[in-house]
Amino acid sequence: MSTSAPRTLYDKIFDDHIIDRQEDGTCLLYIDRHLVHEVTSPQAFEGLRVAGRRVHAPSKTLAVVDHNVPTTDRRFGIDDPESRIQVETLAENAREFGVEYFNELDKRQGIVHVIGPEQGFTLPGTTIVCGDSHTSTHGAFGALAHGIGTSEVEHVLATQTLIQKKSKNMRVSVDGKLPDGVTAKDVTLAIIGATGTAGGTGYVIEYAGEVFRALSMEGRMTVCNMSIEGGARAGMVAPDETTYAYVKGRPRAPTGAAWDAARRYWDTLRSDEGAFFDKEIRLDGGSLPPIVSWGTSPEDVISVEGLVPDPDLIDDADKRDAKKRALAYMGLVAGTRITDIPVDKVFIGSCTNARIEDLRAAASIVRGYKVREGVSGMIVPGSGLVKLQAEAEGLDAIFKAAGFDWREPGCSMCLAMNADKLGPEERCASTSNRNFEGRQGFKGRTHLVSPAMAAAAAIAGHFVDVRTWPRAG
Amino acid sequence: MDTFTTLTGVAAPLHLVNVDTDMIIPKQYLKTIKRTGLGVGLFSEMRYMEDGSDNPDFVLNKPAYKGAPILIAGDNFGCGSSREHAPWALLDFGIRCVISTSFADIFYNNCFKNGILPIKVTPEQLAALFDDAARGANAKITVDLESQTITGPDGGSISFEVDAFRKHCLLNGLDDIGLTQVKADKIKSFEEKLAEERPWA
Numbered sequence: 001m002s003t004s005a006p007r008t009l010y011d012k013i014f015d016d017h018i019i020d021r022q023e024d025g026t027c028l029l030y031i032d033r034h035l036v037h038e039v040t041s042p043q044a045f046e047g048l049r050v051a052g053r054r055v056h057a058p059s060k061t062l063a064v065v066d067h068n069v070p071t072t073d074r075r076f077g078i079d080d081p082e083s084r085i086q087v088e089t090l091a092e093n094a095r096e097f098g099v100e101y102f103n104e105l106d107k108r109q110g111i112v113h114v115i116g117p118e119q120g121f122t123l124p125g126t127t128i129v130c131g132d133s134h135t136s137t138h139g140a141f142g143a144l145a146h147g148i149g150t151s152e153v154e155h156v157l158a159t160q161t162l163i164q165k166k167s168k169n170m171r172v173s174v175d176g177k178l179p180d181g182v183t184a185k186d187v188t189l190a191i192i193g194a195t196g197t198a199g200g201t202g203y204v205i206e207y208a209g210e211v212f213r214a215l216s217m218e219g220r221m222t223v224c225n226m227s228i229e230g231g232a233r234a235g236m237v238a239p240d241e242t243t244y245a246y247v248k249g250r251p252r253a254p255t256g257a258a259w260d261a262a263r264r265y266w267d268t269l270r271s272d273e274g275a276f277f278d279k280e281i282r283l284d285g286g287s288l289p290p291i292v293s294w295g296t297s298p299e300d301v302i303s304v305e306g307l308v309p310d311p312d313l314i315d316d317a318d319k320r321d322a323k324k325r326a327l328a329y330m331g332l333v334a335g336t337r338i339t340d341i342p343v344d345k346v347f348i349g350s351c352t353n354a355r356i357e358d359l360r361a362a363a364s365i366v367r368g369y370k371v372r373e374g375v376s377g378m379i380v381p382g383s384g385l386v387k388l389q390a391e392a393e394g395l396d397a398i399f400k401a402a403g404f405d406w407r408e409p410g411c412s413m414c415l416a417m418n419a420d421k422l423g424p425e426e427r428c429a430s431t432s433n434r435n436f437e438g439r440q441g442f443k444g445r446t447h448l449v450s451p452a453m454a455a456a457a458a459i460a461g462h463f464v465d466v467r468t469w470p471r472a473g
Numbered sequence: 474m475d476t477f478t479t480l481t482g483v484a485a486p487l488h489l490v491n492v493d494t495d496m497i498i499p500k501q502y503l504k505t506i507k508r509t510g511l512g513v514g515l516f517s518e519m520r521y522m523e524d525g526s527d528n529p530d531f532v533l534n535k536p537a538y539k540g541a542p543i544l545i546a547g548d549n550f551g552c553g554s555s556r557e558h559a560p561w562a563l564l565d566f567g568i569r570c571v572i573s574t575s576f577a578d579i580f581y582n583n584c585f586k587n588g589i590l591p592i593k594v595t596p597e598q599l600a601a602l603f604d605d606a607a608r609g610a611n612a613k614i615t616v617d618l619e620s621q622t623i624t625g626p627d628g629g630s631i632s633f634e635v636d637a638f639r640k641h642c643l644l645n646g647l648d649d650i651g652l653t654q655v656k657a658d659k660i661k662s663f664e665e666k667l668a669e670e671r672p673w674a
Contacts, residue, residue, distance in 0.1 A: 019656065019659050019660055019663045020656055020659050022638065024636070024637045024638055026636075026638045028653060028656060028659070028660075030660070030663050030664075030667065032674045039503050039504075039556075040555065040556065040557065042506035042507075043506065043507065043508045043557075046506070046507075051650070053650070067503075068504065080504075082504035082505075083504060085504075085506065086504055086506060089506050123673065123674065125671070125674070126674050131555055131557075132554070132555055133553065133554045133555040133579060135555075146579075147554075147555035147579050148555060148579065148582075149555055149556075149557035149560075149579060149582060149583035149586060150508075150557040151557060151583065151586035151587070151649070152582070152583075152586070154650065155649055155650050155653065158650050158653075158654070159650060159653045159654060159660060160660070160664075161653055161660060163638075163649055163652075163653065165636070197491055197549060197552060198491075198548065198549040198552065198575055198577070201549070201575060201576075201577065201578055202578065231549070231552065231577060231578070233578050233579075254673035258672060258673045259673075261672075261673070262671075262673045265671060297491050318488075318490050318547055318548070319490065321488075322489070322490045322491065322547075325489075415495075415500050415554075416500060417500045417501075417503060417504070434493075434495070434553060434554075436493045436495045436496065436553060437493075437495070437496060437518065438495055438496070438499055438518050439495050442499075442518065
């Protein structure tokens with residue numbers, strides 16, 4: 001492709017990382033940043049060991065434990081023997097291969113997609129991978145970031161490259177101004193509702209428009225995080241002053257002359273006028289409501305003002321059967337008002353919504369209230385640094401006074417690999433990203449919502465429209 | 474990696490859309506530090522009863538489909554997480570080929586790294602394959618990667634698309650890392666250029 005033709009943000013970053021291109025379009029792509037966690041890496045390190053290979057660029061690799069760690073006091077070790085072995089294996093692999101590693105007691109430890117940005121490891125214009133589908137989060141910085149499997153983790157460790165074919169370009173534009181109480185989470189759920197869970201398959205999404213420009217980095221991360229739930233390989237937002245303000249001064253961010261040079265390059269990272277997008281989606285941000293998922297796919301979403309939909313109205317037989325199965329699994333009846341659905345548990349956490357801004361949003365709802373009797377609420381900060389920041393702001397005191405459980409950082413009940421999980425048929429308002437069958441525990445029922453909506457559900461005992469929430473000051 | 478050339482066998486029909494990786498291999502099986510032995514967890518929440526016995530209604534437990542090396546499923550197979558445990562579980566269970574109208578990106582990619590062939594067909598072709606598969610053990614199908622065809626029990630044939638490079642790797646059981654390391658000089662010059670042009674990266 002001629003470099004003078006108008007290019008998208010994705011085109012530019014992809015082009016700038018091509019080492020080699022075969023005739024059939026298969027490229028060898030350079031990887032600037034590799035994040036590693038304990039669940040998808042042991043087999044990759046073992047592969048290196050068996051083949052006598054080393055880690056090609058240890059300084060471009062950062063390892064942390066998050067999926068499998070308990071969120072209770074960890075000073076006395078991890079009880080579950082399998083979890084402990086996996087955590088210890090990462091520690092040993094990091095030591096053996098010379099990779100920097102944040103262990104479960106390090107205050108910088110946290111969910112891999114929270115700590116990358118926090119440390120300034122995530123930078124605009126870079127290629128970032130991790131053996132985790134929510135690596136799309138880092139696209140919020142105008143980086144090309146996506147999840148890979150363990151064989152590819154091994155490939156990146158060994159060569160700092162990835163064999164890739166270019167995806168197609170999709171632009172999702174959301175203009176207008178979000179109403180009070182409507183957040184990045186509602187935007188991303190609305191987008192997936194509009195495109196479907198496979199609507200992004202084969203694409204890299206660029207999020208454009210007034211709504212994304214106005215969002216904080218935390219909000220942009222929430223949106224990019226869930227790109228994968230719409231099937232897209234990656235999602236990205238062009239870097240701007242909001243991005244630079246977040247990155248500047250972070251431990252691994254460039255400084256001095258290197259910062260100035262980086263800024264000049266980052267300023268070129270936007271889609272050119274007239275750049276071609278294979279698919280365009282537009283939503284009006286001003287008319288979006290708070291959203292609640294009702295089924296077992298992230299595309300099963302509806303306004304908080306809505307009713308549980310009736311699958312019998314769907315023409316396609318496979319789709320109708322899938323939605324009937326989802327309703328049966330969720331224990332819901334078509335026509336039920338969303339605000340009449342009671343909850344048993346509330347989970348505020350995950351790589352989607354466990355950053356400081358998410359905790360502030362939840363605390364602003366909770367302040368002065370108590371968690372409804374019979375409801376159990378859990379707050380799991382995204383990292384040790386988020387936890388410390390929240391405590392410095394007194395947010396932990398607000399949550400604890402209301403009866404929430406205030407936990408140590410990790411992935412926790414988003415995927416329920418540790419002890420934090422739903423029991424059969426327990427219903428949860430969750431700020432996480434997946435409502436699949438069994439995701440948060442065998443036969444558990446997940447409703448995806450924003451942190452504010454989850455907090456309000458914990459107080460009320462059922463879903464409520466946060467736009468009308470009476471704040472206790 | 475094992476080569477994939479041709480495969481003949483019974484195809485098990487899984488009449489579900491959006492089969493996600495949590496369904497294929499639930500999280501409790503992800504605590505392993507090995508690639509092998511995951512077959513026991515494949516589809517476990519559907520495959521076993523609460524007392525741990527086999528669920529007789531689940532397709533892979535039905536006598537007609539025992540040992541089926543091919544799985545046929547609805548749209549968007551493999552959506553969700555990047556866990557390569559999903560193809561590892563399929564492989565360990567004995568499934569070498571999955572046929573659907575569409576696959577999630579990361580899962581699709583992961584299959585090729587493990588000698589599993591994911592095949593995309595049209596909705597009409599899928600419906601025909603589901604019909605064939607309904608005949609159980611009497612209806613073996615043959616997948617030929619070299620000629621990119623699926624041959625049904627009655628001799629009818631469907632051709633499918635597959636990326637040329639991935640096909641080459643599957644047919645020959647090639648290790649990606651070995652292939653990439655042949656390009657070590659190119660990687661080195663890229664890194665030198667990168668150090669000059671974007672040193673902060």
